Amino acid sequence: METKIRVENLNFYYGNNRALTNINMEIYRNKITAFIGPSGCGKSTFLRTINRMNEFIENTRVEGKVLIDDEDIYSKKVDPVELRRRVGMVFQRPNPFPKTIYENIVYGLKKNGVKNKEVLDEVVDTTLKSVALYEEVKDKIHKSALELSGGQQQRLCIARAIAMQPDVILFDEPTSALDPISTMKIEELLLELKNDYTIIIVTHSMQQAARISDYTAFFLNGELIEIDETNKIFSNPRDKRTEDYITGRFG
Amino acid sequence: MNKILFESKSKMQKNERVINKTLTILGMVSIFTTIGIILSLTEETIQFFRSVSIIEFFTSRKWTPMFEPANYGVLPLVMGTFLIVIFSSIISIPIGLGSAIYLSEYAPKKVRKILKPVLEILAGIPSIVYGYFALTSITPLIRSIFPSASVFNALSAGIAVGIMTIPMVSSLSEDAMMAVPDSLRLGAYALGSTKFEVSTKIVVPAAFSGIAASFILSISRAIGETMIVAMAAGSTPKLTLNPLESIQTMTGYIVQISLGDVPAGSIGYKTIFAVGTLLFAITLILNIISRNIVKKYRRAY
Numbered sequence: 001m002e003t004k005i006r007v008e009n010l011n012f013y014y015g016n017n018r019a020l021t022n023i024n025m026e027i028y029r030n031k032i033t034a035f036i037g038p039s040g041c042g043k044s045t046f047l048r049t050i051n052r053m054n055e056f057i058e059n060t061r062v063e064g065k066v067l068i069d070d071e072d073i074y075s076k077k078v079d080p081v082e083l084r085r086r087v088g089m090v091f092q093r094p095n096p097f098p099k100t101i102y103e104n105i106v107y108g109l110k111k112n113g114v115k116n117k118e119v120l121d122e123v124v125d126t127t128l129k130s131v132a133l134y135e136e137v138k139d140k141i142h143k144s145a146l147e148l149s150g151g152q153q154q155r156l157c158i159a160r161a162i163a164m165q166p167d168v169i170l171f172d173e174p175t176s177a178l179d180p181i182s183t184m185k186i187e188e189l190l191l192e193l194k195n196d197y198t199i200i201i202v203t204h205s206m207q208q209a210a211r212i213s214d215y216t217a218f219f220l221n222g223e224l225i226e227i228d229e230t231n232k233i234f235s236n237p238r239d240k241r242t243e244d245y246i247t248g249r250f251g
Numbered sequence: 252m253n254k255i256l257f258e259s260k261s262k263m264q265k266n267e268r269v270i271n272k273t274l275t276i277l278g279m280v281s282i283f284t285t286i287g288i289i290l291s292l293t294e295e296t297i298q299f300f301r302s303v304s305i306i307e308f309f310t311s312r313k314w315t316p317m318f319e320p321a322n323y324g325v326l327p328l329v330m331g332t333f334l335i336v337i338f339s340s341i342i343s344i345p346i347g348l349g350s351a352i353y354l355s356e357y358a359p360k361k362v363r364k365i366l367k368p369v370l371e372i373l374a375g376i377p378s379i380v381y382g383y384f385a386l387t388s389i390t391p392l393i394r395s396i397f398p399s400a401s402v403f404n405a406l407s408a409g410i411a412v413g414i415m416t417i418p419m420v421s422s423l424s425e426d427a428m429m430a431v432p433d434s435l436r437l438g439a440y441a442l443g444s445t446k447f448e449v450s451t452k453i454v455v456p457a458a459f460s461g462i463a464a465s466f467i468l469s470i471s472r473a474i475g476e477t478m479i480v481a482m483a484a485g486s487t488p489k490l491t492l493n494p495l496e497s498i499q500t501m502t503g504y505i506v507q508i509s510l511g512d513v514p515a516g517s518i519g520y521k522t523i524f525a526v527g528t529l530l531f532a533i534t535l536i537l538n539i540i541s542r543n544i545v546k547k548y549r550r551a552y
Protein backbone atom coordinates (compact mmCIF):
# COMPACT_ATOMS: atom_id res chain seq x y z
CA MET A 1 0.00 0.00 0.00
CA GLU A 2 1.48 3.23 -1.18
CA THR A 3 0.85 6.61 0.39
CA LYS A 4 -0.36 9.11 -2.17
CA ILE A 5 -1.25 12.05 0.04
CA ARG A 6 0.12 12.87 3.47
CA VAL A 7 -1.37 15.65 5.54
CA GLU A 8 0.72 17.06 8.37
CA ASN A 9 -0.47 19.38 11.14
CA LEU A 10 -2.98 21.10 8.91
CA ASN A 11 -4.95 24.09 10.21
CA PHE A 12 -7.30 26.16 8.14
CA TYR A 13 -8.86 29.54 8.90
CA TYR A 14 -11.73 31.54 7.46
CA GLY A 15 -10.71 34.97 8.71
CA ASN A 16 -10.24 34.38 12.42
CA ASN A 17 -12.38 31.26 12.54
CA ARG A 18 -10.46 28.04 12.60
CA ALA A 19 -12.33 25.52 10.46
CA LEU A 20 -9.73 22.71 10.57
CA THR A 21 -7.61 21.84 13.57
CA ASN A 22 -4.36 19.94 13.39
CA ILE A 23 -5.30 17.34 10.79
CA ASN A 24 -2.88 14.49 10.19
CA MET A 25 -3.67 11.65 7.83
CA GLU A 26 -2.47 9.46 5.00
CA ILE A 27 -4.40 8.65 1.90
CA TYR A 28 -3.45 5.64 -0.17
CA ARG A 29 -3.02 5.28 -3.89
CA ASN A 30 -5.78 3.49 -5.83
CA LYS A 31 -8.10 3.48 -2.86
CA ILE A 32 -11.35 5.22 -2.21
CA THR A 33 -11.28 7.27 0.97
CA ALA A 34 -14.59 8.61 2.27
CA PHE A 35 -14.96 11.65 4.52
CA ILE A 36 -17.99 11.58 6.77
CA GLY A 37 -19.20 13.79 9.58
CA PRO A 38 -22.00 16.17 10.48
CA SER A 39 -22.76 19.27 8.47
CA GLY A 40 -20.28 22.08 9.03
CA CYS A 41 -17.53 19.85 10.41
CA GLY A 42 -15.10 20.89 7.68
CA LYS A 43 -15.21 18.04 5.16
CA SER A 44 -15.51 20.29 2.11
CA THR A 45 -12.97 22.72 3.50
CA PHE A 46 -10.51 19.91 3.97
CA LEU A 47 -11.19 18.52 0.51
CA ARG A 48 -10.47 21.92 -1.00
CA THR A 49 -7.11 22.16 0.77
CA ILE A 50 -5.99 19.21 -1.37
CA ASN A 51 -6.33 21.10 -4.66
CA ARG A 52 -5.99 24.59 -3.20
CA MET A 53 -9.51 25.58 -4.28
CA ASN A 54 -9.89 27.42 -0.98
CA GLU A 55 -7.75 30.13 -2.49
CA PHE A 56 -10.81 31.46 -4.30
CA ILE A 57 -12.41 32.27 -0.97
CA GLU A 58 -11.23 35.62 0.31
CA ASN A 59 -9.44 36.03 3.57
CA THR A 60 -8.47 32.42 4.22
CA ARG A 61 -5.25 30.93 5.53
CA VAL A 62 -3.61 27.48 5.68
CA GLU A 63 -0.97 26.21 8.09
CA GLY A 64 0.80 22.88 7.86
CA LYS A 65 1.56 20.62 4.94
CA VAL A 66 -0.26 18.62 2.31
CA LEU A 67 2.20 16.35 0.52
CA ILE A 68 1.25 14.67 -2.71
CA ASP A 69 3.90 12.18 -3.82
CA ASP A 70 6.07 13.67 -1.08
CA GLU A 71 5.92 17.18 -2.50
CA ASP A 72 4.32 19.90 -0.38
CA ILE A 73 1.64 21.44 -2.56
CA TYR A 74 1.81 24.65 -0.53
CA SER A 75 5.50 25.19 -1.25
CA LYS A 76 6.36 28.24 -3.33
CA LYS A 77 7.58 26.05 -6.19
CA VAL A 78 4.13 24.60 -6.81
CA ASP A 79 1.90 26.37 -9.31
CA PRO A 80 -1.71 25.89 -8.17
CA VAL A 81 -2.90 25.80 -11.79
CA GLU A 82 -0.53 22.89 -12.49
CA LEU A 83 -1.61 21.24 -9.25
CA ARG A 84 -5.27 21.31 -10.25
CA ARG A 85 -4.44 19.52 -13.47
CA ARG A 86 -3.14 16.66 -11.34
CA VAL A 87 -5.86 16.80 -8.72
CA GLY A 88 -9.29 16.90 -10.32
CA MET A 89 -12.54 17.80 -8.58
CA VAL A 90 -16.21 17.00 -9.03
CA PHE A 91 -18.71 19.22 -7.27
CA GLN A 92 -21.94 18.62 -5.44
CA ARG A 93 -24.09 20.18 -8.14
CA PRO A 94 -23.26 19.14 -11.69
CA ASN A 95 -21.71 22.17 -13.37
CA PRO A 96 -21.16 21.38 -17.05
CA PHE A 97 -20.09 24.34 -19.14
CA PRO A 98 -22.79 25.74 -21.43
CA LYS A 99 -21.04 24.13 -24.39
CA THR A 100 -21.42 20.87 -26.27
CA ILE A 101 -20.73 17.54 -24.60
CA TYR A 102 -17.65 17.25 -26.79
CA GLU A 103 -16.37 20.70 -25.86
CA ASN A 104 -16.89 19.98 -22.17
CA ILE A 105 -14.65 16.95 -22.33
CA VAL A 106 -11.88 18.42 -24.46
CA TYR A 107 -11.86 21.78 -22.67
CA GLY A 108 -8.88 20.96 -20.48
CA LEU A 109 -6.90 19.23 -23.20
CA LYS A 110 -7.42 21.98 -25.75
CA LYS A 111 -6.39 24.51 -23.17
CA ASN A 112 -3.18 22.53 -22.65
CA GLY A 113 -2.46 22.75 -26.34
CA VAL A 114 -3.74 19.41 -27.66
CA LYS A 115 -5.06 20.25 -31.13
CA ASN A 116 -5.00 16.97 -33.02
CA LYS A 117 -8.61 16.19 -33.79
CA GLU A 118 -8.10 12.43 -33.85
CA VAL A 119 -6.56 12.53 -30.38
CA LEU A 120 -9.41 14.65 -29.06
CA ASP A 121 -12.09 12.46 -30.67
CA GLU A 122 -10.43 9.41 -29.17
CA VAL A 123 -10.36 10.97 -25.69
CA VAL A 124 -14.03 11.90 -25.94
CA ASP A 125 -14.96 8.35 -26.88
CA THR A 126 -12.88 6.63 -24.24
CA THR A 127 -13.82 8.95 -21.38
CA LEU A 128 -17.51 8.78 -22.27
CA LYS A 129 -17.23 5.01 -22.26
CA SER A 130 -15.39 4.95 -18.95
CA VAL A 131 -18.15 6.98 -17.28
CA ALA A 132 -20.75 4.72 -18.93
CA LEU A 133 -22.30 7.63 -20.78
CA TYR A 134 -21.29 6.70 -24.29
CA GLU A 135 -24.35 4.65 -25.22
CA GLU A 136 -26.71 7.28 -23.89
CA VAL A 137 -25.18 10.29 -25.63
CA LYS A 138 -23.32 8.99 -28.66
CA ASP A 139 -25.80 10.63 -31.04
CA LYS A 140 -25.68 14.03 -29.41
CA ILE A 141 -22.04 14.57 -28.62
CA HIS A 142 -22.17 17.88 -30.45
CA LYS A 143 -25.31 19.03 -28.67
CA SER A 144 -25.40 21.18 -25.57
CA ALA A 145 -24.39 19.44 -22.37
CA LEU A 146 -27.25 21.23 -20.65
CA GLU A 147 -29.74 19.00 -22.45
CA LEU A 148 -28.58 16.05 -20.33
CA SER A 149 -30.29 14.91 -17.15
CA GLY A 150 -28.72 15.77 -13.81
CA GLY A 151 -27.17 12.33 -13.41
CA GLN A 152 -25.82 12.40 -16.94
CA GLN A 153 -24.44 15.88 -16.36
CA GLN A 154 -22.64 14.67 -13.27
CA ARG A 155 -21.12 11.77 -15.17
CA LEU A 156 -20.07 14.24 -17.85
CA CYS A 157 -18.36 16.32 -15.17
CA ILE A 158 -16.52 13.20 -14.07
CA ALA A 159 -15.58 12.53 -17.69
CA ARG A 160 -14.33 16.09 -17.97
CA ALA A 161 -12.12 15.56 -14.91
CA ILE A 162 -10.84 12.18 -16.14
CA ALA A 163 -9.97 13.60 -19.56
CA MET A 164 -7.21 15.60 -17.86
CA GLN A 165 -5.69 12.34 -16.66
CA PRO A 166 -5.21 13.48 -13.07
CA ASP A 167 -3.71 11.33 -10.33
CA VAL A 168 -6.27 12.17 -7.71
CA ILE A 169 -9.97 13.01 -8.04
CA LEU A 170 -11.86 14.75 -5.26
CA PHE A 171 -15.63 14.30 -5.07
CA ASP A 172 -17.69 16.60 -2.85
CA GLU A 173 -21.04 14.89 -2.29
CA PRO A 174 -21.26 14.01 -5.98
CA THR A 175 -24.57 12.18 -5.71
CA SER A 176 -26.46 14.29 -3.20
CA ALA A 177 -28.40 16.04 -5.97
CA LEU A 178 -29.17 12.84 -7.86
CA ASP A 179 -31.83 10.13 -7.92
CA PRO A 180 -31.07 6.60 -6.65
CA ILE A 181 -30.42 5.11 -10.08
CA SER A 182 -27.98 7.84 -11.11
CA THR A 183 -26.37 7.48 -7.69
CA MET A 184 -25.89 3.79 -8.21
CA LYS A 185 -24.32 4.35 -11.62
CA ILE A 186 -21.87 6.83 -10.18
CA GLU A 187 -20.96 4.51 -7.33
CA GLU A 188 -20.24 1.72 -9.80
CA LEU A 189 -18.17 4.16 -11.77
CA LEU A 190 -16.10 5.16 -8.76
CA LEU A 191 -15.32 1.53 -8.06
CA GLU A 192 -14.05 1.23 -11.63
CA LEU A 193 -12.06 4.41 -11.43
CA LYS A 194 -10.09 3.49 -8.37
CA ASN A 195 -7.99 1.15 -10.50
CA ASP A 196 -6.49 4.22 -12.14
CA TYR A 197 -6.93 7.02 -9.65
CA THR A 198 -6.75 7.88 -6.01
CA ILE A 199 -10.25 8.88 -4.98
CA ILE A 200 -11.53 10.93 -2.08
CA ILE A 201 -15.26 11.34 -1.62
CA VAL A 202 -17.20 13.46 0.84
CA THR A 203 -20.57 11.94 1.56
CA HIS A 204 -23.47 12.33 3.94
CA SER A 205 -24.64 8.84 3.23
CA MET A 206 -23.18 6.29 5.59
CA GLN A 207 -24.42 3.53 3.30
CA GLN A 208 -22.57 5.08 0.41
CA ALA A 209 -19.35 5.24 2.38
CA ALA A 210 -19.82 1.63 3.46
CA ARG A 211 -20.63 0.48 -0.08
CA ILE A 212 -17.75 1.98 -1.96
CA SER A 213 -14.92 3.20 0.23
CA ASP A 214 -11.83 1.36 1.40
CA TYR A 215 -11.05 3.89 4.11
CA THR A 216 -13.32 6.18 6.04
CA ALA A 217 -12.39 9.31 7.94
CA PHE A 218 -14.75 10.75 10.52
CA PHE A 219 -14.61 14.50 11.17
CA LEU A 220 -16.17 16.51 13.95
CA ASN A 221 -15.90 20.24 14.55
CA GLY A 222 -12.90 20.63 12.29
CA GLU A 223 -11.00 17.74 13.80
CA LEU A 224 -10.22 14.35 12.38
CA ILE A 225 -11.61 11.98 14.98
CA GLU A 226 -10.44 8.80 13.33
CA ILE A 227 -9.57 7.22 10.04
CA ASP A 228 -9.40 3.52 9.39
CA GLU A 229 -10.47 0.80 7.03
CA THR A 230 -14.12 1.29 6.28
CA ASN A 231 -15.30 -2.02 7.69
CA LYS A 232 -13.48 -1.31 10.98
CA ILE A 233 -15.01 2.15 11.23
CA PHE A 234 -18.48 0.75 10.72
CA SER A 235 -18.14 -2.42 12.76
CA ASN A 236 -15.77 -1.48 15.50
CA PRO A 237 -14.88 2.21 15.76
CA ARG A 238 -12.27 3.16 18.30
CA ASP A 239 -13.81 6.47 19.29
CA LYS A 240 -17.12 6.77 21.08
CA ARG A 241 -18.05 9.84 19.01
CA THR A 242 -17.59 7.90 15.77
CA GLU A 243 -19.80 5.16 17.08
CA ASP A 244 -22.48 7.64 18.11
CA TYR A 245 -22.42 9.24 14.68
CA ILE A 246 -22.60 6.08 12.61
CA THR A 247 -25.28 4.56 14.77
CA GLY A 248 -27.31 7.73 14.44
CA ARG A 249 -27.13 8.50 18.12
CA PHE A 250 -25.32 11.68 17.38
CA GLY A 251 -26.31 14.99 18.90
CA MET B 252 -65.45 39.47 10.02
CA ASN B 253 -66.00 37.58 6.82
CA LYS B 254 -67.81 40.50 5.38
CA ILE B 255 -64.89 42.87 6.00
CA LEU B 256 -62.51 40.46 4.37
CA PHE B 257 -64.80 40.11 1.39
CA GLU B 258 -65.18 43.86 1.00
CA SER B 259 -61.50 44.56 1.18
CA LYS B 260 -60.94 41.90 -1.44
CA SER B 261 -63.39 43.43 -3.87
CA LYS B 262 -61.80 46.82 -3.28
CA MET B 263 -58.45 45.36 -4.16
CA GLN B 264 -59.89 43.88 -7.31
CA LYS B 265 -61.22 47.29 -8.24
CA ASN B 266 -57.81 48.88 -7.70
CA GLU B 267 -56.29 46.13 -9.73
CA ARG B 268 -58.66 46.90 -12.62
CA VAL B 269 -57.84 50.63 -12.51
CA ILE B 270 -54.11 49.96 -12.54
CA ASN B 271 -54.55 47.50 -15.35
CA LYS B 272 -56.52 50.01 -17.46
CA THR B 273 -54.03 52.83 -16.83
CA LEU B 274 -51.11 50.68 -17.87
CA THR B 275 -52.94 49.52 -20.99
CA ILE B 276 -53.57 53.13 -21.98
CA LEU B 277 -49.93 54.05 -21.40
CA GLY B 278 -48.85 51.07 -23.49
CA MET B 279 -51.25 52.15 -26.26
CA VAL B 280 -49.77 55.65 -26.24
CA SER B 281 -46.30 54.34 -26.97
CA ILE B 282 -47.57 52.03 -29.70
CA PHE B 283 -49.55 54.82 -31.34
CA THR B 284 -46.60 57.20 -31.19
CA THR B 285 -44.48 54.64 -33.00
CA ILE B 286 -47.16 54.14 -35.61
CA GLY B 287 -47.46 57.92 -35.92
CA ILE B 288 -43.74 58.28 -36.53
CA ILE B 289 -43.81 55.59 -39.19
CA LEU B 290 -46.84 57.18 -40.90
CA SER B 291 -45.32 60.65 -40.95
CA LEU B 292 -42.16 59.22 -42.43
CA THR B 293 -43.90 57.08 -45.05
CA GLU B 294 -46.13 59.73 -46.49
CA GLU B 295 -43.31 62.10 -47.45
CA THR B 296 -41.10 59.16 -48.40
CA ILE B 297 -43.69 57.87 -50.87
CA GLN B 298 -43.95 61.34 -52.37
CA PHE B 299 -40.15 61.47 -52.65
CA PHE B 300 -40.06 58.20 -54.56
CA ARG B 301 -42.70 59.58 -56.98
CA SER B 302 -40.03 62.00 -58.24
CA VAL B 303 -36.87 59.93 -57.71
CA SER B 304 -36.58 56.29 -58.68
CA ILE B 305 -35.67 53.80 -55.97
CA ILE B 306 -32.99 52.45 -58.30
CA GLU B 307 -31.33 55.84 -58.52
CA PHE B 308 -31.60 56.25 -54.76
CA PHE B 309 -29.72 53.04 -54.10
CA THR B 310 -27.30 52.96 -57.02
CA SER B 311 -26.28 56.48 -57.94
CA ARG B 312 -22.93 57.32 -56.42
CA LYS B 313 -23.59 60.99 -55.84
CA TRP B 314 -25.74 62.81 -53.31
CA THR B 315 -26.25 66.41 -54.44
CA PRO B 316 -29.96 67.15 -53.95
CA MET B 317 -29.37 70.86 -53.44
CA PHE B 318 -27.22 71.46 -56.53
CA GLU B 319 -27.63 71.34 -60.25
CA PRO B 320 -27.55 68.73 -61.59
CA ALA B 321 -29.25 67.13 -58.62
CA ASN B 322 -28.20 63.54 -57.77
CA TYR B 323 -30.10 61.38 -55.34
CA GLY B 324 -27.76 58.50 -54.61
CA VAL B 325 -27.89 57.76 -50.91
CA LEU B 326 -24.77 55.55 -50.92
CA PRO B 327 -22.35 58.36 -49.96
CA LEU B 328 -24.41 59.06 -46.83
CA VAL B 329 -24.64 55.35 -46.03
CA MET B 330 -20.88 55.10 -46.51
CA GLY B 331 -20.38 58.05 -44.17
CA THR B 332 -22.45 56.35 -41.50
CA PHE B 333 -20.60 53.11 -42.16
CA LEU B 334 -17.23 54.78 -41.57
CA ILE B 335 -18.42 56.20 -38.26
CA VAL B 336 -19.73 52.77 -37.23
CA ILE B 337 -16.45 51.08 -38.15
CA PHE B 338 -14.20 53.47 -36.28
CA SER B 339 -16.44 53.83 -33.28
CA SER B 340 -16.69 50.04 -33.02
CA ILE B 341 -12.92 49.66 -33.28
CA ILE B 342 -12.76 51.85 -30.19
CA SER B 343 -15.82 50.86 -28.19
CA ILE B 344 -15.95 47.09 -28.67
CA PRO B 345 -12.42 46.11 -27.56
CA ILE B 346 -12.14 48.75 -24.87
CA GLY B 347 -15.69 48.18 -23.64
CA LEU B 348 -15.31 44.41 -23.56
CA GLY B 349 -11.85 44.64 -22.02
CA SER B 350 -13.05 46.86 -19.23
CA ALA B 351 -16.09 44.64 -18.69
CA ILE B 352 -13.80 41.62 -18.30
CA TYR B 353 -11.60 43.59 -15.94
CA LEU B 354 -14.53 44.81 -13.85
CA SER B 355 -16.30 41.48 -13.69
CA GLU B 356 -13.36 39.07 -13.37
CA TYR B 357 -10.27 40.90 -12.21
CA ALA B 358 -11.10 44.08 -10.30
CA PRO B 359 -11.13 43.86 -6.51
CA LYS B 360 -14.54 44.70 -5.06
CA LYS B 361 -13.39 48.13 -3.92
CA VAL B 362 -12.13 49.13 -7.35
CA ARG B 363 -15.35 47.97 -8.97
CA LYS B 364 -17.39 49.95 -6.50
CA ILE B 365 -15.63 53.13 -7.66
CA LEU B 366 -15.23 52.40 -11.36
CA LYS B 367 -18.74 51.27 -12.13
CA PRO B 368 -20.46 54.56 -11.16
CA VAL B 369 -17.73 56.53 -12.93
CA LEU B 370 -18.45 54.63 -16.13
CA GLU B 371 -22.14 55.24 -15.73
CA ILE B 372 -21.56 58.97 -15.32
CA LEU B 373 -19.49 58.89 -18.49
CA ALA B 374 -22.52 57.44 -20.25
CA GLY B 375 -24.59 60.44 -19.18
CA ILE B 376 -22.38 63.13 -20.73
CA PRO B 377 -24.29 64.91 -23.53
CA SER B 378 -22.96 64.07 -26.97
CA ILE B 379 -22.28 67.73 -27.76
CA VAL B 380 -19.47 67.58 -25.23
CA TYR B 381 -17.95 64.68 -27.13
CA GLY B 382 -18.36 66.74 -30.30
CA TYR B 383 -16.29 69.52 -28.79
CA PHE B 384 -13.76 67.01 -27.59
CA ALA B 385 -13.46 65.62 -31.12
CA LEU B 386 -12.96 69.06 -32.67
CA THR B 387 -10.58 70.49 -30.10
CA SER B 388 -8.53 67.43 -29.10
CA ILE B 389 -8.93 64.42 -31.37
CA THR B 390 -8.82 66.29 -34.69
CA PRO B 391 -5.61 68.23 -33.89
CA LEU B 392 -4.00 64.99 -32.76
CA ILE B 393 -5.00 63.23 -35.98
CA ARG B 394 -3.75 66.14 -38.05
CA SER B 395 -0.41 66.11 -36.26
CA ILE B 396 -0.01 62.45 -37.21
CA PHE B 397 -1.59 62.67 -40.69
CA PRO B 398 -1.04 66.22 -41.95
CA SER B 399 -3.21 65.47 -44.98
CA ALA B 400 -6.33 64.98 -42.81
CA SER B 401 -9.13 67.51 -43.25
CA VAL B 402 -10.30 69.70 -40.40
CA PHE B 403 -13.53 67.75 -40.48
CA ASN B 404 -13.03 64.03 -40.86
CA ALA B 405 -14.71 60.70 -40.25
CA LEU B 406 -11.92 59.35 -38.08
CA SER B 407 -12.16 62.03 -35.44
CA ALA B 408 -15.93 61.78 -35.18
CA GLY B 409 -15.77 57.98 -35.23
CA ILE B 410 -13.32 57.94 -32.33
CA ALA B 411 -15.47 60.34 -30.32
CA VAL B 412 -18.60 58.25 -30.94
CA GLY B 413 -16.59 55.21 -29.93
CA ILE B 414 -15.51 56.80 -26.66
CA MET B 415 -19.09 57.79 -26.01
CA THR B 416 -20.36 54.24 -26.41
CA ILE B 417 -17.62 52.51 -24.35
CA PRO B 418 -19.64 52.74 -21.12
CA MET B 419 -22.66 51.17 -22.76
CA VAL B 420 -20.69 48.21 -24.08
CA SER B 421 -18.81 47.75 -20.83
CA SER B 422 -21.76 48.14 -18.52
CA LEU B 423 -24.08 45.79 -20.43
CA SER B 424 -21.33 43.23 -21.04
CA GLU B 425 -20.34 43.34 -17.41
CA ASP B 426 -23.93 42.73 -16.32
CA ALA B 427 -24.04 39.71 -18.60
CA MET B 428 -20.74 38.38 -17.25
CA MET B 429 -21.67 38.93 -13.62
CA ALA B 430 -24.75 36.80 -14.25
CA VAL B 431 -22.59 33.78 -15.12
CA PRO B 432 -22.75 31.54 -12.05
CA ASP B 433 -19.58 31.03 -10.02
CA SER B 434 -20.01 27.27 -10.21
CA LEU B 435 -18.84 27.46 -13.84
CA ARG B 436 -15.78 29.48 -12.91
CA LEU B 437 -14.90 27.09 -10.09
CA GLY B 438 -15.44 24.12 -12.40
CA ALA B 439 -12.96 25.62 -14.85
CA TYR B 440 -10.44 26.47 -12.15
CA ALA B 441 -10.67 22.90 -10.86
CA LEU B 442 -9.57 21.75 -14.32
CA GLY B 443 -6.41 23.80 -14.01
CA SER B 444 -7.45 27.01 -15.74
CA THR B 445 -5.79 30.35 -15.29
CA LYS B 446 -7.89 33.40 -14.59
CA PHE B 447 -7.42 34.53 -18.17
CA GLU B 448 -8.66 31.17 -19.49
CA VAL B 449 -11.67 31.25 -17.21
CA SER B 450 -12.53 34.76 -18.40
CA THR B 451 -12.06 34.20 -22.11
CA LYS B 452 -13.03 30.54 -22.55
CA ILE B 453 -15.83 30.19 -20.02
CA VAL B 454 -17.29 33.50 -18.89
CA VAL B 455 -17.28 35.42 -22.17
CA PRO B 456 -18.80 32.56 -24.20
CA ALA B 457 -21.39 31.93 -21.48
CA ALA B 458 -22.34 35.61 -21.50
CA PHE B 459 -22.19 35.82 -25.28
CA SER B 460 -25.80 36.80 -25.89
CA GLY B 461 -25.61 39.79 -23.58
CA ILE B 462 -22.22 40.81 -24.89
CA ALA B 463 -23.34 40.61 -28.52
CA ALA B 464 -26.45 42.60 -27.68
CA SER B 465 -24.26 45.32 -26.17
CA PHE B 466 -22.18 45.46 -29.36
CA ILE B 467 -25.25 45.81 -31.53
CA LEU B 468 -26.72 48.44 -29.28
CA SER B 469 -23.50 50.43 -29.52
CA ILE B 470 -23.60 50.12 -33.31
CA SER B 471 -27.18 51.38 -33.29
CA ARG B 472 -26.08 54.30 -31.18
CA ALA B 473 -23.27 55.06 -33.60
CA ILE B 474 -25.66 54.96 -36.55
CA GLY B 475 -28.08 57.27 -34.84
CA GLU B 476 -25.51 59.63 -33.33
CA THR B 477 -26.03 63.10 -34.73
CA MET B 478 -24.37 65.87 -32.78
CA ILE B 479 -20.82 64.53 -32.87
CA VAL B 480 -20.89 63.80 -36.58
CA ALA B 481 -22.53 67.12 -37.38
CA MET B 482 -19.76 68.91 -35.49
CA ALA B 483 -16.67 66.91 -36.38
CA ALA B 484 -17.22 64.76 -39.49
CA GLY B 485 -18.00 67.50 -42.00
CA SER B 486 -20.86 67.92 -44.43
CA THR B 487 -19.50 66.56 -47.67
CA PRO B 488 -21.38 63.47 -48.84
CA LYS B 489 -18.66 61.36 -50.37
CA LEU B 490 -18.38 57.74 -51.43
CA THR B 491 -14.99 57.15 -49.84
CA LEU B 492 -13.33 54.73 -47.48
CA ASN B 493 -10.69 57.26 -46.49
CA PRO B 494 -11.43 58.24 -42.88
CA LEU B 495 -9.27 61.34 -43.08
CA GLU B 496 -11.63 63.09 -45.47
CA SER B 497 -14.63 65.20 -44.70
CA ILE B 498 -17.81 63.12 -45.08
CA GLN B 499 -21.47 63.26 -44.21
CA THR B 500 -23.63 60.67 -42.48
CA MET B 501 -27.35 60.08 -42.88
CA THR B 502 -28.06 61.80 -39.59
CA GLY B 503 -25.64 64.62 -40.41
CA TYR B 504 -27.55 65.27 -43.61
CA ILE B 505 -30.91 65.28 -41.87
CA VAL B 506 -29.83 67.94 -39.35
CA GLN B 507 -28.19 70.04 -42.01
CA ILE B 508 -31.39 70.20 -44.05
CA SER B 509 -33.67 70.51 -41.04
CA LEU B 510 -31.73 73.52 -39.79
CA GLY B 511 -31.48 75.09 -43.27
CA ASP B 512 -34.17 77.01 -45.11
CA VAL B 513 -35.38 74.37 -47.50
CA PRO B 514 -39.03 75.07 -48.28
CA ALA B 515 -41.43 72.46 -46.94
CA GLY B 516 -42.85 70.29 -49.71
CA SER B 517 -39.88 70.74 -52.02
CA ILE B 518 -38.00 67.71 -53.20
CA GLY B 519 -35.02 68.75 -51.06
CA TYR B 520 -37.32 68.71 -48.05
CA LYS B 521 -38.60 65.26 -48.92
CA THR B 522 -35.09 63.83 -49.12
CA ILE B 523 -34.74 63.95 -45.37
CA PHE B 524 -37.79 61.72 -45.00
CA ALA B 525 -36.40 59.21 -47.44
CA VAL B 526 -33.08 59.19 -45.59
CA GLY B 527 -34.93 59.03 -42.28
CA THR B 528 -36.93 56.02 -43.41
CA LEU B 529 -33.74 54.25 -44.45
CA LEU B 530 -32.20 55.05 -41.07
CA PHE B 531 -35.28 53.72 -39.34
CA ALA B 532 -35.18 50.53 -41.41
CA ILE B 533 -31.50 49.92 -40.68
CA THR B 534 -31.91 50.35 -36.94
CA LEU B 535 -34.99 48.16 -37.00
CA ILE B 536 -33.08 45.39 -38.75
CA LEU B 537 -30.25 45.67 -36.24
CA ASN B 538 -32.76 45.41 -33.44
CA ILE B 539 -34.25 42.29 -34.94
CA ILE B 540 -30.80 40.73 -35.37
CA SER B 541 -29.97 41.57 -31.78
CA ARG B 542 -33.18 40.00 -30.52
CA ASN B 543 -32.46 36.86 -32.49
CA ILE B 544 -28.96 36.62 -31.10
CA VAL B 545 -30.21 37.08 -27.58
CA LYS B 546 -32.84 34.44 -28.15
CA LYS B 547 -30.51 31.96 -29.80
CA TYR B 548 -27.74 32.23 -27.22
CA ARG B 549 -29.95 33.01 -24.30
CA ARG B 550 -28.29 32.30 -20.99
CA ALA B 551 -28.45 28.58 -21.00
CA TYR B 552 -26.89 27.82 -17.67
Ligand SMILES: Nc1ncnc2c1ncn2[C@@H]1O[C@H](COP(=O)(O)OP(=O)(O)OP(=O)(O)O)[C@@H](O)[C@H]1O
Nearest residue numbers: 014019037038039040041042043044045046057204
Ligand atom coordinates in the same frame (compact mmCIF):
# COMPACT_ATOMS: atom_id res chain seq x y z
N1 LIG C 1 -16.74 30.48 2.43
C1 LIG C 1 -16.73 30.40 3.77
N2 LIG C 1 -16.52 31.50 4.52
C2 LIG C 1 -16.51 31.41 5.86
N3 LIG C 1 -16.72 30.29 6.55
C3 LIG C 1 -16.95 29.16 5.87
C4 LIG C 1 -16.96 29.16 4.43
N4 LIG C 1 -17.19 27.90 4.02
C5 LIG C 1 -17.33 27.16 5.14
N5 LIG C 1 -17.18 27.90 6.25
C6 LIG C 1 -17.25 27.42 7.63
O1 LIG C 1 -16.29 26.41 7.83
C7 LIG C 1 -16.85 25.32 8.54
C8 LIG C 1 -16.73 24.06 7.75
O2 LIG C 1 -17.54 24.15 6.58
P1 LIG C 1 -17.54 23.06 5.44
O3 LIG C 1 -18.31 23.60 4.32
O4 LIG C 1 -16.16 22.63 5.19
O5 LIG C 1 -18.35 21.90 6.16
P2 LIG C 1 -18.88 20.52 5.58
O6 LIG C 1 -18.41 19.48 6.51
O7 LIG C 1 -18.51 20.38 4.15
O8 LIG C 1 -20.43 20.69 5.73
P3 LIG C 1 -21.61 20.11 4.78
O9 LIG C 1 -21.71 18.67 5.13
O10 LIG C 1 -22.81 20.85 5.20
O11 LIG C 1 -21.20 20.34 3.37
C9 LIG C 1 -18.30 25.70 8.85
O12 LIG C 1 -18.35 26.18 10.17
C10 LIG C 1 -18.60 26.81 7.88
O13 LIG C 1 -19.47 27.74 8.46
Ligand SMILES: [Mg+2]
Nearest residue numbers: 043044045172
Ligand atom coordinates in the same frame (compact mmCIF):
# COMPACT_ATOMS: atom_id res chain seq x y z
MG1 LIG D 1 -19.60 20.31 2.30
